[in-house]
Amino acid sequence: MESSVTDRLWDKDVQEFISACRQEKLSDIALDHRPGADGRALLTVSATYRSRKGRIVPVGYRWADSRSGLAAEVYAGKAKAPAGVELDGLFRVALRAGLWADRRHVAFALLAVTDVQSKADGVSSRLQLEYLKVLGGKEPDFAVTSLSGRDDSPEAPDRKTLLARARELTMQTLNDLAYLYGTRTGQDAP
Structure with a gap:
């Protein structure tokens, strides 16, 4: 398993994810997923921001319930805004x-x-496909049908597992x- 998955660490997309984690304004980056309505896993990101006065504020990207279903939003402390808001809107979140x-x-x-x-969203589906290929020990079509969520075979519970x-x-x-590549709050953050 190590050879195929660790080879992925040198892919351009994984390197872009690593460089995104090296942001000097963020520390303690943690990723999780929330199940969506269609069974897909929606990635959330939480981190901390340390102000110039030393105040630590939780910031992140999450999926929240709205009238039209799930909507992506960014937050800083208790303030929040839709994830697609422009820079001016992010200033208002900070205020x-x-x-x-x-x-x-x-x-x-x-x-x-x-x-x-x-x-992370771009990398996760490819990593998940690699892990499915390795764990399933089958041809790639097994992994693709598992990702699409088709449950029309007797092995469906095994596929879900x-x-x-x-x-x-x-x-x-x-x-x-x-x-490994992000900053932690215990270190001197800018």
Whole structure:
């Protein structure tokens, strides 16, 4: 398993994810997934931002319930905004979070969180496919049908177990990379 999965660490997409985790305004990056309505796993990202005065504020990208279903949003402390908001809207999130003096830095930290989520989303499906191939020991069509969620065979419970294990390994890999290449609050953060 190590050879095919660790070879992925040198892919361009994985390297972009690693560089996104190296944001100087973020520390303690953690990824998780929330099940969507269609059975897909939606990635969430949480991190911390340290203000110039030393205040630690949780920031992140999450999926929240809305009238039209699940909607992506970014947050800083208790303030939140839709994930697609432009830079001016991110300044307002910082103001609502009580970080007037750090509004520019908070806005860029929220952009960095969005970047981490975007890069992780691109990498996770390919990593999950690699893990399915390795865990299933079958041809690639097994992995593709498992990702699509087709349950028309007698092995469907086994496929669900393999898919859950592949998701778990993918999240573990992404969190390990974020831990290794990201900043931690215990260190001197800018």
